[in-house]
Amino acid sequence: MKVFCLLFLLLSASACTSSELKSFTPGEVWRDNKGVHINAHGGGILYQNDVYYWYGEHKTEGQGGNTANVGVHCYSSKDLYNWKDEGIVLSVMPENSGHDIEKGCILERPKVIYNAKMKKYVMWFHLEPKGIGYRGAKSGVAVAEKPVGPFTFVKSLRPNAGHFPMNYPEEMKNAPDRTEGLKFGGGSVPKHPDLLNIVKRDFEGGQMARDMTLFVDDDGKAYHICASEENSTLHISLLTDDYLSHSGVYGRFFVGRFMEAPAMFKKDGKYYLIMSGCTGWTPNAGRSAVAPSVFGPWTELGNPFVGEDSELSFHSQSTYVLPVQGKKNGFIYMGDRWNPSNAIDGRYIWLPIRFEDDRIIINWMDEWSIE
Ligand code: DGJ
Secondary structure, eight states: OHHHHHHHHHHHHHHHHHHOOOSBOTTSOOBOTTSOBOOOEEEEEEEETTEEEEEEEOOOSSGGGGSBSSEEEEEEESSSSSOEEEEEEEEOBOTTSOOTTBTTBEEEEEEEEEETTTTEEEEEEEEEOTTSTTOSOEEEEEEESSTTOOOEEEEEEOTTTTOOOTTOOHHHHHSOOOOTTOOOOSSOOSSOHHHHTHHHHTTTTOOOOOSEEEEEOTTSOEEEEEEETTTTEEEEEEEOTTSSSEEEEEEEESTTSOOEEEEEEEETTEEEEEEEOOOTTSOOOOEEEEESSTTOOOEEOOOOEESTTGGGTTTOEEEEEEEOTTOTTOEEEEEEEOOTTSGGGOEEEEEEOEEETTEEEEEOOSSBOOO
């Protein structure tokens, strides 16, 4: 009898450690069902058949952990507090294989959407081929039959090759590209981007694509939203119906504003973006914007973060805005608190979004729950 009681106590204790979370504690270690800190950075969420799937960058220890040594990690949850480890759903390829996603490449901000027509799960991510820093500025695409993968790599590309943006001035299309001899840093271009005509430079080979997200509208149309033109300008592109390619229909927005970390959502028929400035792994003041359509016109709404440390977005950078199922106007800001010197220890900042008229407001909370 004693042995039985002891066993019972041990079993109930272990059950508690894996499924007892009833609140979010932003910035704290967030343990999965195995007791391990969740490893899904720069992530996004897919909601499918009553289950939330969280996909993100699997980081490893140390500074080298910022490059892709493993792949994309997936977790599943029914309540958003407790997450089950579903393993690596897209694996990097062996070192020196020469593959687009070989170990040591940079694979960031993976997002997954479901294509009902094709009955396929489609993943897009920011891809930098190994060894060239952030100069590649490409997008990667992978597909799967099931939300928990395995995902198969399809291709990497530069978006919209051979197409000008819908809102590119006619005179620019014929003007020369003026980028020759210029060196670009991450967060600045030596002149206003329109004077440089970076779009023209990249017309043949495709436009640059770094920080990115995906957005699926109510009509099933999907969009790829990314930092382009040496990070200076955001591009929003309509994807083809199978979600696997760019349609060639795209626009450029926030010209010269260096928006990174875009996260798009829709509320009451309006489109919203939460973004950041461009300062590497270091946090900066968040930004937000609203528009009557995906292709604008976009109106900036300012920093959505309010209160102490709002100028640093509570030490976070946006990655996704999650509509909570069954909660009208319930949206969660998902951000990363990067730890560039020990990438695996990056933390997650999830906070509720409030609206004051059109404005997006995010307040800090040590602990909160959806209920
Ligand atoms: C900021 C981006 O938002 C991150 O995804 C990452 O690319 C870092 N820059 C790298 O410095």
